[in-house]
Amino acid sequence: MTLPDYHFTSAPLWLVTTLHLLTLSLHLAAMSCLFGGTLIVLWAGVRKQWAGPDAAGFVRVLPAATAATVSLGVAPLLFLQLVYPRQVYAAAIVSGWFWLAVIGAVITAYYAFYRTSFQAHRTGQVSPGLLALAALGLLYTSLVYSSVFALAEQPDLLRALYAKDQSGWVWNPALGAYGLRWLHMVLGALTVGGFFVSMVGQKAPAMAATGRAAFVGGMAAAAGAGFLYLLTLDADLALFMRTPAMPVLVVALALSLAALHFRARKSFALSGLCLFFSVFGMVYMRHVLRLVRLRGSLDLAAWRVAPQWSPFLLFLVCFILMLVVLVWMARLFFRPEPEVESQRKHQP
């Protein structure tokens, strides 16, 4: 009896990649609202820029933002495991304990957000200690992700590290290869978070101003870190320049500027859309860079494609149904109080 072979992809690769990058962009957008937003409230709290009801109102959005980040993270994780398991699991195993601790860190952050939000609801005040705890959990998570995903793209380093230590207590030492990547991501999160804060706080001048500052400042700093990161790519940079990623970079930057422009004219929907597609561009570039870095050890073109169309169709139908139900539920929920946009979200 010949057993079924599992070395195949159950849909054409372009389809898997599209879904992967799309869901990852959604995840990173939600993560940025959450992470950036948290850093901004904390910072504003330290500087006493906005406190009391405004901050309390904003904090009450954070549990929902966490739920969105986590739920939207599961889908790209699935596709990542489908296409790059040999790289990603290998890196995760070598850093096993750090990787596993992410779950604890996110649970801690999540409960801290809930407690802060309940407290804010009861007392109208934000508890900086709890919020800082949550921010620490997110900070840890982001660091582990950056270090593990960067390690997954360095097969030789991975092999050498494992040969020396199999205990799962290895932290990717090549900080030069991912430090700036991580910083760029945090600054990007501040940018998107700034946008988010200024949108939620449209009616609260101090809050809107803080958000705007983070939005503009974050974008400039993120661009700087991004360019520096590109310069650290050395040999890979030349190859990278020859991929379609370069025109995409130009478009993404233009979209970022357009987001600034529309934000200044208070058209949040357009600004948000530009910002999202700019994030999508970044996600695409990081995908191309991954392929460049793995060129010696991963040949996706060699994969056997054996589509499973009927389960895919089931997924597609459920996916569309999901979107319909989400929109429908949101309308149901927000209907009874058709007052101000900004207060809808943090109404418990």
Next chain:
Amino acid sequence: MHYPFWDQPIGYGVLMAVIAVFHVFVSHFAIGGGLYLVVNEQLARRAGDTDRLAFLEQLSKFFAMVTLVAGALTGVGIWFVIGLLAPAATEALIHNYVWGWATEWTFFVVEIAAAMLYFYGWKRLTAKAHLTLGWIYFVAAWLSLVVINGILTFMLTPGRWLVTGDFWQGFFNPTYWPSLVLRTGVCIMLAGLYALLVASRLEAGDFKARTVRQAAGWAVVGLAVTALAQAWYWKAIPAAVTAKALESMPTPIRAIMLSLWLAAALGAGVVALVILAPRRFGTVAALGFMTLGMAWFGAFEWSRESLRKPYILVGYMYGNGAEVAQTATYKRDGFLPQITYRTGDDGADLFRHACRSCHTLDGYKAVKPALAGADRAYILALIKGAHLLRGNMPPFLGTAAEAEQIADHLYQRTDHRPLAAIYPIDGLALGRRAYDLRCGKCHAIGTASDKSKSLVGQSAEDLSGLLDMASSLGEGMPAYTGDPAERKALVAYLQSLGLGGKP
């Protein structure tokens, strides 16, 4: 073998169990909780029962917290853990079932969103809108079970998939339906038990009595559904697997017996207490029931996991990640060429990939103490005859030279003084130790492979002669290589077995 091996001191089984058990409880709980909330909200709204509505609102906070945070994140936690502990099996599963999981994800997202809106919507929404959200929450949660159940049951009973590789044949496999009914019953039972726990803390009175009675009804109905489905489930497993389990797998059978006792105790307890004292029903009793319910479900999951041995995907991949389809390649070229991540110590690498996913050296299922007193030749024989040992281990599929490398690796790490020097014992006690080391690993007393009956009436000389020709008694049975003192004690012990003496 294409992955590095996470060499951590906690056994793989323990780590997996901790996270999986927690997630499995929480997720079933979240589904049952959703149903409990909406059904009761509907009843309460119809009756205009404000006491009950207030009670439900309080309950929903807990359920929301559990579903949204612990449920969702331990689910992600399972992904993390299986990727770390069984990367090859996870890879194989994802390649076959990615669209199943993607579909489950859509339900998951709806479930999370609906749970959140339901929880935040008690005051804000109309009764009808709120109930609708509640139903969406429950249905989405249950549908995610409908999907994941296909993949879970596939691991034990892949059915025709092994021949055709067809998605749907693997998904709707022989245990799919009984398992779905069983798990649905568990959801209802756990919801009832939790409601009992909350109700136990209410002030004594009519409202409490009503709530307790109703919650008990849920628990008992859930339990009954579950018990029937468990019998169906057992019947649906291919006879070859169940027959083998009954013959030589004490662990799953013990787990099943335990689960039956726990279920009976729980059912009887809930019915008795609720009839006798619904008004004064206390928290201790409620906690006791909850513990029984979880223990019952834990025992069931344990039986399912251990029935799967020596496989992780039955008929397809062994517990250590060795692929059945690659058997010929392993036997010809060995494991080493397949091991992508090498450390320079081949014996250690082989031990990791062949044995370490189920064993540790000195912790959980430790091999070091189990081999104390063994000589190298005997260790080698055990490795080559791994499939003959109790515990349903996978066969060792590597080359003879690789078996030698593992034997060296283990021999260097074990205590090879004579048994009498390691343990300060002599006489029958020493004989019993010798039996455990030299015979009991394959012929555990009281199991189907127990040979003590065939030794009845044999003299010491006969038995010593039997030990001399040990390697000719059966394919894979090792030669006897113990020292004279150990041999004498073993013979005396074997004689005591033959005479019917209690070991």
